[in-house]
Amino acid sequence: MKIPDIRLLTAEQCRALHNDNAQTLDGLPIGAQGVLPVTTTTWNDYYRCAPPPADEPWWLCRETTPTTYDGLLWVDHGLAAFAGHFPGAPVLPGVILLLWMEQAAGDAFGPLTFTGLRDVKFRAPVTPGTHLLLRLTRDTGRVTFAWSCAGERRAQGVLLHHD
Numbered sequence: 001m002k003i004p005d006i007r008l009l010t011a012e013q014c015r016a017l018h019n020d021n022a023q024t025l026d027g028l029p030i031g032a033q034g035v036l037p038v039t040t041t042t043w044n045d046y047y048r049c050a051p052p053p054a055d056e057p058w059w060l061c062r063e064t065t066p067t068t069y070d071g072l073l074w075v076d077h078g079l080a081a082f083a084g085h086f087p088g089a090p091v092l093p094g095v096i097l098l099l100w101m102e103q104a105a106g107d108a109f110g111p112l113t114f115t116g117l118r119d120v121k122f123r124a125p126v127t128p129g130t131h132l133l134l135r136l137t138r139d140t141g142r143v144t145f146a147w148s149c150a151g152e153r154r155a156q157g158v159l160l161h162h163d
Contacts, residue, residue, distance in 0.1 A: 057100050060131070062108075069108035069136035073100075077128040092126040097155050101134060101145045105159060109138050112161040118142075120157030124149075 057079075062071040075092060082090040098117070106112060126132065130149050137144045141163065147155040 062104075064108045066109075067138045069104060069134070069138075071104055071134045073132050073134070075126055075128060075130040075132060079128070082128060090128055092128075094122045094155065097122075097126065097147055101136070101147070102159065104134055105136055105138075105143045105145070108136060109143070112143075112163070114159060114161050116160040118158040118160060120155070122155045124152060124154045126154055 058074040058076055060072045060074055062069070079092070079096075081093055081096045085091060085093055098120070102114060126147075126149070132154065133148050135146045135148070141160060143159040143161065145155075145157055145159060146153060
């Protein structure tokens, strides 16, 4: 699927995730409260941002509350993580999903001292050209995470931490 097609498919999901607490992508105008002024900027402005470097995820939209995080990202064909994993049938390594989840948890909930993982399951492969939804839920000493695509769970588990 080409990037313009995926942008059309994810527009409704991004709109559903966005609220006054939404974080915006770098380079977009931000109001005094630190949020995108939705009344003056269309959702197409999200998609005019340049893609990130090839080794980073392309977050289309993110929403954070004190105890939850929802983020929608595009798994670009050009990610360096696909190189050699597996030639002819690329699959995103599970460790990359864990890295992105840990980074999102730190961004969403502030500095946490991560102490381990529990009940991690990789249920289905993630291939290039996929859009993924990450859901994080913070509780005392733990962050529960779930990666899904089109309603299908791709990975899940619990990140343990010290508050």
